Amino acid sequence: QQQVKQSPQSLIVQKGGISIINCAYENTAFDYFPWYQQFPGKGPALLIAIRPDVSEKKEGRFTISFNKSAKQFSLHIMDSQPGDSATYFCAAKSFGYGNKLVFGAGTILRVKS
Amino acid sequence: DTEVTQTPKHLVMGMTNKKSLKCEQHMGHRAMYWYKQKAKKPPELMFVYSYEKLSINESVPSRFSPECPNSSLLNLHLHALQPEDSALYLCASSQEDGSYEQYFGPGTRLTVT
Secondary structure: OOOEEEEOOEEEEEOOOOEEEEEEEOOOOOOEEEEEEEOOOOOOEEEEEEOOOOOEEEEOOEEEEEEOOOOEEEEEEOOOOHHHOEEEEEEEEOOOOOOOOEEOOOEEEEEEO | OOOEEEEOOEEEEOOOOEEEEEEEEOOOOOEEEEEEEOOOOOOEEEEEEEOOEEEEEOOOOOOEEEEEEEOOEEEEEEEOOOHHHOEEEEEEEEOOOOOOOOEEOOOEEEEEO
């Protein structure tokens, strides 16, 4: 129940295209869903996050879509650029002492120029 | 400023050595975390400190010994490590244990020979 399932494992997109990464969860207590971006040899950086009271959140070229009834959320990267090539992790968490950030397995994105 | 700093960036140590990893944040956060990340895997939680007290130990072997000297600093003391302990060690912090946003440092790449 604590798992977050992420797909695909890897993704190749042409420059200017849309990258889509999907995640699904089971634990309905989760109420915070962040995405982290990690470049090789660096730590994960918080990219964008959503709470379940909204169905979509957009920041620049990055959009999270959230479907509470399906217990799924996804990251869309519009106009993908080679500089977006990185590993993306979705995660989920419920607020409160001792509640951990649960990560998906990660998606390696490569944007071809 | 959401910066977490870690030193050293890289560390190579033998199985009989004793070394320490250091982490610092100046965001006034009261929760700090150690994670271990193997290649192409998500971060795995090791320890959580809340208000300078150890609150979570994820059954980590005793050859890893965390320490929180003050609210801004977190150390991880290493002794008698095994080659399989080679990984990227990440420090993170959040406003409080249980807060949503966690901010990661750049990590220390540890190689055990």
